Amino acid sequence: MKDIIKRIKEKLDVSELEKIQDDEYRIVVKLENIYESLVLLKREGFEHLSLISATDWIKDNKFELVYILYSYKDKTILLVSIFIDRRIAKGKTIKELWPVAATYEREIYEMFGIEFEGNDDKRPFILEGWKGMPPMRKDFDLNKYANKKFNRRKYA
Amino acid sequence: MHRNFEYYIGPNHPGIAGNFSIKVEANGDTVLNVEPEFGYLHRAFEKLMEDNLYIQNIAMVPRICVPDPDINEYCYCSAIERIAKKEVPERARFIRTLVLELSRIAAYLSYFGGIGGTIGLYTAPQWSVGDRDYILDLFEDLTGGRVYHIYMVPGGVRRDLPEGFEEKVLKVMDYIEERFKEYDDLIFGNKVFEKRTKGVGILTKEKAIELGATGPVLRASGYSYDVRKDNPYAAYNKVDFNVITAEDGDTYSRIMVRRREIEESIKIVRQVIDKMPEGEYKNQWYNPFKFDIPEGRVYVKIESSKGEYGYYFVSNGSDKPYRVNVRGASFPHIVTVFKELTKGARIEDIALILFSIDACPPEVDR
Numbered sequence: 001m002k003d004i005i006k007r008i009k010e011k012l013d014v015s016e017l018e019k020i021q022d023d024e025y026r027i028v029v030k031l032e033n034i035y036e037s038l039v040l041l042k043r044e045g046f047e048h049l050s051l052i053s054a055t056d057w058i059k060d061n062k063f064e065l066v067y068i069l070y071s072y073k074d075k076t077i078l079l080v081s082i083f084i085d086r087r088i089a090k091g092k093t094i095k096e097l098w099p100v101a102a103t104y105e106r107e108i109y110e111m112f113g114i115e116f117e118g119n120d121d122k123r124p125f126i127l128e129g130w131k132g133m134p135p136m137r138k139d140f141d142l143n144k145y146a147n148k149k150f151n152r153r154k155y156a
Numbered sequence: 157m158h159r160n161f162e163y164y165i166g167p168n169h170p171g172i173a174g175n176f177s178i179k180v181e182a183n184g185d186t187v188l189n190v191e192p193e194f195g196y197l198h199r200a201f202e203k204l205m206e207d208n209l210y211i212q213n214i215a216m217v218p219r220i221c222v223p224d225p226d227i228n229e230y231c232y233c234s235a236i237e238r239i240a241k242k243e244v245p246e247r248a249r250f251i252r253t254l255v256l257e258l259s260r261i262a263a264y265l266s267y268f269g270g271i272g273g274t275i276g277l278y279t280a281p282q283w284s285v286g287d288r289d290y291i292l293d294l295f296e297d298l299t300g301g302r303v304y305h306i307y308m309v310p311g312g313v314r315r316d317l318p319e320g321f322e323e324k325v326l327k328v329m330d331y332i333e334e335r336f337k338e339y340d341d342l343i344f345g346n347k348v349f350e351k352r353t354k355g356v357g358i359l360t361k362e363k364a365i366e367l368g369a370t371g372p373v374l375r376a377s378g379y380s381y382d383v384r385k386d387n388p389y390a391a392y393n394k395v396d397f398n399v400i401t402a403e404d405g406d407t408y409s410r411i412m413v414r415r416r417e418i419e420e421s422i423k424i425v426r427q428v429i430d431k432m433p434e435g436e437y438k439n440q441w442y443n444p445f446k447f448d449i450p451e452g453r454v455y456v457k458i459e460s461s462k463g464e465y466g467y468y469f470v471s472n473g474s475d476k477p478y479r480v481n482v483r484g485a486s487f488p489h490i491v492t493v494f495k496e497l498t499k500g501a502r503i504e505d506i507a508l509i510l511f512s513i514d515a516c517p518p519e520v521d522r
Contacts, residue, residue: 053481127195
């Protein structure tokens with residue numbers, strides 16, 4: 001295991017640590033610690049935020065938010081996961097740490113309906129005039145929506 | 157004292173690469189603020205992928221990025237291979253590297269055409285689009301498709317190199333190398349080009365890292381980082397090439413970094429063909445209609461012609477991907493870097509700055 005990962009394990013309250021590949025690791029932290037954890041990770045060299053991604057684990061009634069970080073110094077990818085309650089669907093913004101995070105959060109709010117405390121940007125991002133359930137949630141039925149929205153074309 | 161005006165550029169505009177629009181707030185011809193707006197190219201790829209079988213998605217993913225489609229095929233296949241923990245034959249890795257580099261050269265050629273068009277050097281797009289066609293001919297020979305190739309499959313590539321393909325590739329590489337002497341005279345050494353690009357839209361190294369720039373944009377600001385070198389994939393650890401950087405961080409540097417990278421790409425293509433190993437080109441461990449992929453998640457990233465391109469891939473063990481999130485290289489470039497670069501710029505430079513960061517809206521909309 002790389003030194004940097006050992007250091008992170010000592011300093012952070014990590015509930016799960018997984019090695020995906022030689023240069024790729026995944027940790028799970030708690031929702032209330034996410035901002036402090038990312039501040040610390042940024043100081044440890046994870047300067048680059050590649051992506052914020054969300055996954056809908058509908059069976060466990062949870063959303064997973066993944067912050068994909070990269071350290072130029074150690075050439076390591078780190079996936080930082082947090083789990084949040086699906087009914088509450090509230091995270092914390094990290095737009096002060098990385099400016100691009102504000103837009104990733106705006107997209108996740110639109111696609112999953114996850115709000116980010118401290119990020120008030122709720123303007124539509126990609127969808128236009130969208131009403132109803134956010135489309136990337138697992139209980140959104142794509143076929144049902146398409147049949148309702150578009151007329152079936154009749155072929156002779 | 158001028159009043160502030162608001163302009164709306166797009167969604168279709170010759171100065172914009174793809175369909176998206178920009179709200180520009182300007183005083184006189186000085187830009188105060190830009191607000192990009194997306195959504196014109198949204199095709200819900202990520203949602204559709206969750207509804208399709210693994211094999212069905214292979215034909216769909218290249219459509220995410222038109223000028224450089226093979227990066228999507230690579231990311232998708234590599235993510236499946238890594239979750240299933242299956243090896244790819246050595247020959248397939250080399251063929252993939254060859255395809256990725258040819259795709260990069262094709263993407264850069266259409267990029268130079270765009271640059272020429274925005275500053276009024278209209279011969280550039282004619283030449284570069286014509287030269288790009290020689291590479292598309294190679295792709296047609298290899299895969300049957302010119303723009304979308306659908307060539308890589310999990311475990312390798314769809315079929316082996318056709319007979320005499322290597323010689324054809326080398327011939328085209330010689331031609332393009334020879335041709336770039338003329339490009340230097342026409343575009344890159346042109347006084348108009350220099351006057352329009354030098355000192356325009358400067359991005360410092362610190363700002364580039366803070367805003368999340370990657371790829372040629374980051375390298376043009378003086379930071380040497382290339383996924384091919386630092387986290388090698390495919391067969392990039394078997395070839396020798398230089399990471400091109402420039403110091404100034406202006407529009408001129410961003411274009412010239414790509415100009416010099418094309419030489420490195422030609423170098424890589426020659427080495428790949430020289431070192432091409434014999435053997436299998438595919439390791440098909442799966443039934444195409446029912447992939448047996450265990451649970452897992454992985455983030456695959458590669459160096460596209462625009463920067464770091466990645467797939468965050470989650471599998472729950474079923475016959476469909478559970479979640480695929482595409483990290484377009486252009487996302488931070490359009491959203492944050494573009495905003496920073498146009499502060500205080502002039503209205504006529506907006507299109508040039510946008511082209512210099514090689515913005516690709518379909519990567520943002522998906």
